[in-house]
Amino acid sequence: MTSVRTSIAEAARALAVVSPTARLDAELLMAHALGIGREAMILGRLGDPVPDGFAELVERRFRHEPVAYLTGRRAFWTIELMVGPGVLVPRADSETLIEVAVAHFGDRAPRRILDLGTGPGTLLLAALDQWPGATGLGVDASVAALAYARRNAAALGMGDRAELRTGDWTDGIDGRFELILTNPPYIGTQEALPPEVREHEPAEALFAGSDGLDDYRRIVPELPRLLYPGGIAVIEIGSTQAEAVAAMVAGTGLRAAVAQDLAGLSRVVSAVEI
Template identity: 45%
Template sequence: MTLTLVKAWNGAKERLKEAGIDQPAIDARLMLEVAAGVSRTDIITDPYRELTAEQVATLDEYLERRARREPVSHIIGRKGFWKILLSVTKDVLTPRPETEVIVDEVLKAFPETMAFNMLDLGVGSGTMLLAILAERPAAKGLGVDISEEALAVARENAANLDLDGRLALMRGDWTTGMGDASFDVVVSNPPYIPTADIETLQPEVRDHEPRLALDGGPDGLDAYRALAPEILRVLKPGGLFCVEIGFDQSAAVEALFNEAGAQNVRTVKDLSTHDRVVTGFKNPLETPA
């Protein structure tokens, strides 16, 4: 029996629905697009195009992996974020729409033609750094990660987006070795899940995302304790910082940055109205040591 695009999509949706997968229609479409080498438009405008036997087999393999709760981004090797498409592997966090709050905050602070120097701590696949550089052609950036595997993914994404000439990527432990007052903006999406909560997460996260990028210590705040004073140290006077947080960590993270001397510290909510980003500035009158 031949399988057309529309039959393949409907069949895939049903298999994923029976497996208890959230958003089965979206997941089925994304995997069908890659397995059959088609676009979303092709599925709509040419629904009776037939799949080859090899394409059917590939789609079947994808569906089996998804039913075992492997993330779609790992299966197809890519994920959209903001206005860019990123390669994704098991060595990096899958980009999430909540993180776009940081991109939005930075873009609002820096006009399109303005030159600025950005630091992304825990750069992962390059999600935030590349999304911002793609929108701000005069900006340059540095991405730091402790994982060499994650940096390899970021390098690939930077090259694919023709942004590798405007950023550097470095293996390191947060801000170690960096000079004072070096950056106009610092962003970070550090690990913030309390250790004991990791086993309660969805299987897609618990079993497939890198533990190093999830585990924030006993209370989830270990990274912020280290980052707050260091971010303020490497920021230029008047510089902006934005860090992603867990939905219940606003007060604690704001307090850490206030204690470090930040100004105008506030929390920004995501589209689900959850507290998502703590942001603020370094004192514009502060002079570097």
């Protein structure tokens, strides 16, 4: 009998040629095959026999399918989200947006939150979990992404606090928000991407013209009319785009600031009233 422990080690060695997180990938896939959490597996199930389906999951990962698509779930901030083909996989780098928002509000809390390009509800639902008294609006052009967002909102008990709407960035949005979050597409059309991203994640959530700035050009000019006094807009950027996006923000009359992610790369441009 091959044990869970042995099979994880073997799978990690095989996946090392396609993934920089091969051991973690193998553990997550094994836990999924067992139908339990990774921690529970490590603490009490490493001596179990290998479950049916694990080998197929490893083979699919070897073909660059994202782990989140294979398991159907992804942890983000303080929540866990259902994800799958057709939606952008939430990334730890994006937690920087929530960190910036938390630092801005301190002991206060935003009452109304806007998430432009909400995908499976990633930023909106994380913010609503952070501030239980808040309500929010999530907008996305993707019907598939919004279907996941609605399922996630319901599963997290936030269905009555999260309005989810099909839309084209800020078109048709009225009123003001204390917190605006957005992680728009920011990859240039000719930029190189890992196969698991380029071949599996939706292109419309990744690419934004030759320089990756097309969607910022639409979103940023709308921020002054949507941002409530004392609020903040928090925008995810590519690591080389801080200067360009900060200049767009400054051009609207708002004050721009840049924040780094845990890797020390520029990841956020925030905008507040001067």
